[in-house]
Structures are given as C-alpha cells and as structure tokens.
Amino acid sequence: MQIILPIFVTLMAAGLPLALRAGEIEWRHLTSKNGDLPVPGESTQQTGALIADLDKDGTNDFVLSFREKGPALVWYRRRATGWDRYVIEPEYLTVEAGGAVYDIDGDGDLDIVFGGDWQSKEVWWWENPYPNYDPKVPWKRHVIKKDGATQHHDQAFADFKGTGKAQLAFWNQGAKAILLADIPAQPRTAEGWPFTAIFSGAAGEGGGNAAKYAEGMAAFDIDGDGKPDLLAGNYWFKHEGGSKFRPIKVADIGGRIAAGRFKPGRYPQIVIAPGDGVGPLRWYECVGNPEDSSAWVGHDLAGRDVIHGHSLQIADIDGDGNLDIFCAEMAKWHEKQKESDNPNAKAWIFYGDGQGHFRQTEFATGIGFHEAQLGDLDGDGDIDILDKPYNWEVPRVDVWLNNGTGGRPTK
Numbered sequence: 001m002q003i004i005l006p007i008f009v010t011l012m013a014a015g016l017p018l019a020l021r022a023g024e025i026e027w028r029h030l031t032s033k034n035g036d037l038p039v040p041g042e043s044t045q046q047t048g049a050l051i052a053d054l055d056k057d058g059t060n061d062f063v064l065s066f067r068e069k070g071p072a073l074v075w076y077r078r079r080a081t082g083w084d085r086y087v088i089e090p091e092y093l094t095v096e097a098g099g100a101v102y103d104i105d106g107d108g109d110l111d112i113v114f115g116g117d118w119q120s121k122e123v124w125w126w127e128n129p130y131p132n133y134d135p136k137v138p139w140k141r142h143v144i145k146k147d148g149a150t151q152h153h154d155q156a157f158a159d160f161k162g163t164g165k166a167q168l169a170f171w172n173q174g175a176k177a178i179l180l181a182d183i184p185a186q187p188r189t190a191e192g193w194p195f196t197a198i199f200s201g202a203a204g205e206g207g208g209n210a211a212k213y214a215e216g217m218a219a220f221d222i223d224g225d226g227k228p229d230l231l232a233g234n235y236w237f238k239h240e241g242g243s244k245f246r247p248i249k250v251a252d253i254g255g256r257i258a259a260g261r262f263k264p265g266r267y268p269q270i271v272i273a274p275g276d277g278v279g280p281l282r283w284y285e286c287v288g289n290p291e292d293s294s295a296w297v298g299h300d301l302a303g304r305d306v307i308h309g310h311s312l313q314i315a316d317i318d319g320d321g322n323l324d325i326f327c328a329e330m331a332k333w334h335e336k337q338k339e340s341d342n343p344n345a346k347a348w349i350f351y352g353d354g355q356g357h358f359r360q361t362e363f364a365t366g367i368g369f370h371e372a373q374l375g376d377l378d379g380d381g382d383i384d385i386l387d388k389p390y391n392w393e394v395p396r397v398d399v400w401l402n403n404g405t406g407g408r409p410t411k
Contacts, residue, residue, distance in 0.1 A: 025318060027363075027385075028401040033393065037076070038085035040395045043068045045335065046388045047117070048099040051375035052110050054128060059379035063088065064388050064397060065095040065114050073114070073126065076397075077133070078377070088112070088126055088139045094119040097310075097371055098154040098217070102166060104187050113144070115152025115170060121145070123152050123170060127188065144181060144193045149174030151213070158219035158228040160239055168193070169230050173213040176200055178232055180243060198245045203233025204254020204272075209305075211255060211277035220259035223290045224267060231257045234272060238291060249293040253279045256312035260323045263356030270296070273309035273327050281306045281327050285356070301325065301350055301358060307342050308333055310390075311372035315383045317402070322354035326385065331368030332392040340392060345369065368392025378405040 030036035040046060043066035050063045059078045066072055072095050073088035096117035104111040109130040115123040123145040129137070145152070151173035157166045160180065168181045181195035203214035214233040222229045222236045230237040233254030235247040255275030261268045267286040274280070281302045288295030308330035317324040328347035332340045347369050350358040368389035377384040378401055385400040 026403050028404040029398065030401065031398045032396055033398075037083055037397055037399065040064050040074055040085075040388065040397050041066055041069075041071050042395060043070075044391055044394045046370070046390055046394055046396075047095050047097045048114055049371045049373050049386060049388050050099045050101055050112065051373045051377070051386060052101040054101075054110055054112075054130070055133065056109060056130060060375050060377055062373070062375075062377065062386050063099070063112060065097075065099060067092075067094040067096075067117060067119075073112070073139075078379070084135070086133065086135045089141060090138050093124075096120075096151060096153045097215075098152070098171075100155040100157050100168070102157040102168075104183060112139075113155050113157075113168065113170075115145075115155060116150065117153075118151045118174070120152075121147050121150050121174075123155075125187070142188065143191065144168070145172075145179070145195065146192055148172065149177075153213070153215045154217035154232070156217045156219045156230065158230070160219070160228060160230050160237075160245075161243070162227050162239065168195075169198075169217060169219075169232070171215060171217060171232065172197075173215070176202070176214070178217075178230075178237075180245075196243045198230075198243055199232070199235075199237065199247055203235055203247075204251065205233070205277070206253070209278035210253065211275050213276075214254055215275050216255050216257040216272070218258050220268060222259065222268060222270070231259060231270065233257070236270065236290075246291075248291055250284050250296045251282065251298060253277075255279070256310065256327075258312055258314045260314045262323055262352050262358075263354065269356075271301075271312060271314065271325055273312040274306055275310050276308060276333070278305050278307050281309055281312075283325070283358075299356075301360065302327070302348065303360070307345070311347070311369045311387070313372065313374040315374040317349060317374070317383045318351055319382055320351075322352045324352050325350040325358065326363070326372065326374055328363070328369030328372055328387070330370050330390060330392070331366065333390060335391055340368070347372075367398070377401065380405050 045068040048065035070092040072093035075086040076083040109128040126139040155170040178199040181193040184190035218231045219228040237245040256273040282298040311328040329345040331345035347364040370390035372387040382402040
C-alpha cells in the first residue's frame with residue numbers, strides 16, 4: 001500500500017490560468033503486485049473492467065475480463081477491508097474490451113454482458129445467481145449473438161428507442177457496424193437476441209497512428225428531449241423512429257467517448273479520447289443546433305496528442321459539485337515484445353470548475369492504464385479509481401482509494 005500525494009502540473013482554462021485550485025486528495029494506492037488485492041488470474045491479456053454492486057449490499061464490486069487463457073471473467077467482491085475473488089467464467093473465451101451491466105432477466109439484480117474479440121462471432125450475458133454465490137460455482141452463460149462478423153468492442157444499455165424498455169447497443173467491428181438488440185421476453189431460454197444494424201461505416205478511425213477500427217460507446221441525452229441518445233466513435237445518434245438513427249458527427253477522431261455537463265447551457269458536452277490510437281483529447285460544446293455538426297466546437301485538454309488513451313471517465317472526483325475528467329494512456333499494447341511501447345505513459349485528472357474551465361493535474365507516470373473505471377469502491381461516498389493494464393506487468397490490478405476509506409475530510 002502506498003499513499004500518493006496529488007501532483008500539481010498546470011492550470012488550464014482554454015489555455016488561460018485559473019486562480020483557484022480544487023481541494024487536495026491523498027490517494028491510497030493498492031495493487032495486486034504488492035499483495036493488496038488478489039491476483040486476477042494467469043492471463044497476460046486483460047481486456048475489460050466493470051464497476052457495479054453485484055451482490056446488492058450497497059457497495060460496488062468490480063469485474064475483470066481476459067483472453068489468451070481462462071478464467072474469462074473474475075469478480076472482486078467487496079468486503080469490509082478488501083476484496084474476495086470469485087470466478088464468474090472459468091472457461092477460456094476470447095473476451096474483448098468493453099462490457100456492460102443491466103438487470104437482463106428482471107429479477108432485481110445486475111447481470112453482465114461482454115463480447116468476443118476478433119477471433120469470435122459471439123456476444124454473451126452471464127446470469128447473476130444472487131443471493132447464492134459460491135467461489136467454486138460459475139455463473140450461467142447465455143448467448144446474445146452467435147454468428148456473423150467478429151469483434152465486439154464496447155456495449156451500452158439504454159432505452160434508445162423510447163419504448164419504455166432498454167435495448168443493448170454494441171459495436172461489431174468486423175462488420176463496421178453498430179447493432180441494436182431488444183431483450184427477449186424470456187432471456188434465460190432465448191438462443192439469441194433479435195438485433196438490427198443501426199449504423200454502418202467509419203466513425204473516426206483512420207490511418208497512421210489513428211485507431212484501426214471504430215470504438216467507444218455511451219448513453220446520454222444530448223439534445224435535451226428527455227430520451228437517452230447513443231454516442232459511439234465520433235458521433236451521437238438521433239433516434240428518428242423505429243430502428244432508424246441519424247449519425248451526427250461531433251469530431252474528426254473517434255475513440256473513447258463520454259458526456260456530461262461541464263458548464264451552464266442548454267446542452268451537455270462530449271469528451272473524446274483516441275482510444276487505440278494517437279490523437280487529441282478534447283471536450284466539445286454545442287454552440288448552436290446539436291443536430292448540426294458544425295455547431296460542435298472542440299477544446300484541447302492535454303496540450304499534446306494522447307498515446308493510446310484507452311481510459312476516459314467522467315465524475316466529480318474532488319467532491320466540489322463539478323464534473324471532472326480522468327484520462328490515461330496505455331504503457332504497452334504489443335503482445336510479442338517485453339518492452340513497454342510507451343514507458344512514460346501518463347494519467348491525468350482535469351478538475352472542472354463548472355464553468356467550462358479545467359485544471360490539469362498529472363495523476364501518474366509510467367503506469368499502464370487500460371479501461372480504467374471511476375466509482376466508489378469502498379462505500380465511503382467518494383470516487384475511487386480502478387485500473388487493470390492490458391498487458392503491462394500483467395497479471396495485475398490496481399485500486400486508488402480517494403483519501404483512503406472514510407471519505408474526504410470535512411472542510
């Protein structure tokens with residue numbers, strides 16, 4: 001265990017200095033490398049990560065996914081002073097990055113979805129056995145998609161069609177498409193879910209150092225009509241009835257994508273990081289009609305291109321009532337070499353002031369981040385950080401607790 005003091009780097013507000021600093025945080029760093037958490041498994045390719053309260057005890061747990069060798073899914077169940085490791089899926093599956101949680105079977109607990117990678121045509125969901133958990137008994141796996149093109153990097157649940165019931169949106173990179181699936185009436189016995197392609201084409205990927213395939217997925221009400229919209233790649237998607245969605249371009253690049261309100265105004269803002277490529281980290285605000293691509297104006301955050309910025313999260317990290325942005329680079333992504341691709345990989349927190357200004361701080365240097373997640377991991381009411389590198393110093397998982405367990409000091 002290690003206590004890390006925040007590093008003050010730069011104050012930014014569209015290139016201008018800010019006068020005030022956000023409250024300081026002392027991060028308590030826990031890592032499986034030092035025995036603070038159980039080692040994830042034997043796989044050296046760690047793909048996905050999810051935070052959710054799976055056992056309904058009021059405190060979040062987390063799930064990690066793997067390929068290369070089993071187990072494919074493990075669950076870190078929060079206890080009073082740490083985590084117990086349960087195997088959800090002991091078999092070898094080629095699980096891709098991404099994942100989502102939702103009460104699929106309507107029994108009051110959260111189930112899990114992950115998709116297969118470039119080697120797999122499948123997407124699966126795992127039935128939560130609440131309250132009957134046994135570390136030696138795997139969760140029951142069901143098939144959502146079993147044929148067609150391969151690779152399914154990123155998923156999201158929301159009622160995108162406004163039917164009163166959530167749908168599952170997911171990328172199918174092998175088809176260069178986004179698929180939208182309705183949850184069957186009897187999902188436990190269904191042999192697959194009905195789905196349709198709602199988008200096909202490029203979504204911000206490109207040549208050179210850019211990502212080779214489109215990725216990223218989130219849900220947020222962008223146009224203020226009270227219905228969640230789909231965000232993916234470098235687009236947000238306007239629902240126009242039935243299974244028809246109109247893609248509206250926000251940025252030139254696509255990748256990790258998220259949305260929130262960083263300043264007052266009618267519409268929220270969108271953040272995009274380059275994901276599996278190299279490019280700018282920017283937040284975009286709408287200065288006109290959100291359905292007009294030219295109305296989306298980008299603002300740089302990092303001051304340089306971000307290298308494989310595969311971690312992008314939004315939350316109020318310092319507890320001041322304003323949303324902040326977390327972004328981090330991968331240190332290693334090539335599997336056939338031992339050396340790091342990006343040994344000076346950076347992780348940043350951009351503290352927002354609620355007026356569209358951000359204070360840039362350097363959270364970590366030289367640590368590999370991939371699919372890092374933000375959430376309250378110890379039940380003390382503040383935002384913590386979960387990271388599992390893809391193939392840097394693996395197998396490994398890290399947690400940073402915000403001011404340790406107990407929350408922020410009273411001001």
